[in-house]
Amino acid sequence: MLVVELGTLIAGPFAGRLLGDMGARVVKIEDPGRPDPLRTWGQGERDGRRHFWTVHARNKESITLDLRCPDGAAIFLDLVARADVVVENFRPGTLEKWGLGPDRLHEVNPGLVIGRVSGYGQTGPQATRAGYASVAEGVSGLRHLNGFPDRPPPRMALSIGDTLGGMFAVQGILAALLARTTTGRG
Template sequence: MQALDGIRVLDLSRTLAGPFCTMLLGDMGADIIKVEQPGQGDETRKFTPPTWDGISSYYLASNRNKRSITIDLKSEEGKEIIYAFAKTADVFVENFRTGTMDHLGFGYEQLKEINPRLIYCSVSGFGRTGPEKNRAGYDLLLQGYGGLMSITGEHGGSAVKVGTSIVDMNAGMFALYGILSAIIAREKTGKGQFIDVSLLDGQVVLLNYLATSYFATGNPAGRLGTAHPSIVPYQAFDAKDGEIILAIANNRLWEKACQALGWEDLRDDPRFCTNDERVAHRQLLIGMIQERISGMNRQEIIEKLDAFGVPCGPIHTIDQVLNHPQVLDRELILEVEHPVVKNLKMPGFPVKLSDTPAQVRRHPPLLGEHTDELLLELGMEPEKIEEWREKKVIGSKPQP
């Protein structure tokens, strides 16, 4: 048994935020019906390079535990199919531009008439209300628009984006949070509801303490590299053989770090005795620490600080992370059987449920792989399916 067994999701989303959300729902047992355009599919299928045995690695990463059906949404027959699925679906997810779903006949008010219990989740760049509601939004754009780039990078340097698509995936997780909340609410009310999630909203919320600090002082945070605006020392330093992170988050840890590394002079210096003083004398202290760290090897520093329980560690490359014993022990790397991709691996499940754990039930589907299967489940006759295929209402046979 899985937590979301019996929950059916009609997924019209593509790219990353929506598909990431629905993959997580699928991991917990939901039946995800991925609706794609015939002959084209989710645009990430074309995000290459890199490919893995001819299939986009980007697409593979966010589309396990789904069934793919290809439908021409603009055709009357295609609309008939969507309406049929909507009658039995628990959740509908889309991330088209504002107004597109209403124009096609698949807006919330329209589908609500078909299924009042339907939970309709709309993911967009700027939200479905407000002066910017009609603008398209992508992760890179919203990293800048939402303030993230203004605090990312070295002090005095140019704008730098976060290395992964953090705004997209954050929006996907907020969408997941909204959907699960709506499922719980429906148990009490018997009714579905509309969920409006945007990349901008999610990014603004992630500003968190930086936003509150601005409201408190009127001063917006800027770029500090790996440093923290309110804690010192809490950043990366250059050891003799590479970079190392010191995460000395309070006065107790500062005293332990000084004891571990023999820095009693720094510990006893009144300019550094409290975090407030260390922040006030940030540049002086960081320079003194860097001078001392530069003559030491990372492993030496780590062993000494670990002995006193002081958080520290190296900056790992992606290959080092994915092969790290802790990551492997946590079963964070999945091996998934796939009809085309040999030895497919991908990141696993970040949430461990003791009684209803996440599972891989399906590989990332080929384009239209489950079209016939799903239409037959709706009660469509095989002859009708072939007729629709000839009319291009649905796509051709499955393809990578």
């Protein structure tokens, strides 16, 4: 199974990582000159590599492509033609702005499963807002449950909002792959 991963930080890449852990070949696409910020996160490092990055990048191949330019988009669409899954976690409308929304991807590969991870969904009044785990944890009340009554709620060591988002994305992707076995469509 070939998974193409687009996006940065934790939720979408966590979904890609889980699929890689399950045996998928995962190709992570990064923007030239603007690599995933996770490459520099965390305190522990060895030989100039951050441990946090090595955990989130495991079982992945990384390439750089500028999806905004015709050559980069063409290479991406060639990958999509052979892929089973695309996982992305851009703000809603980003792929469509580049002419690479689901309609275009399904023209190239009708069986493609597309997992879109966003903080507030793909549609609705808050869809265009950036989604961050820390905000979701605060808005949901989860942070209120953590810490001490006389102090502000602390950030948990694990980005629970992102990891849960990634896990639920994988569940949806696996269900869509199963449905594809009977429908032939992603």
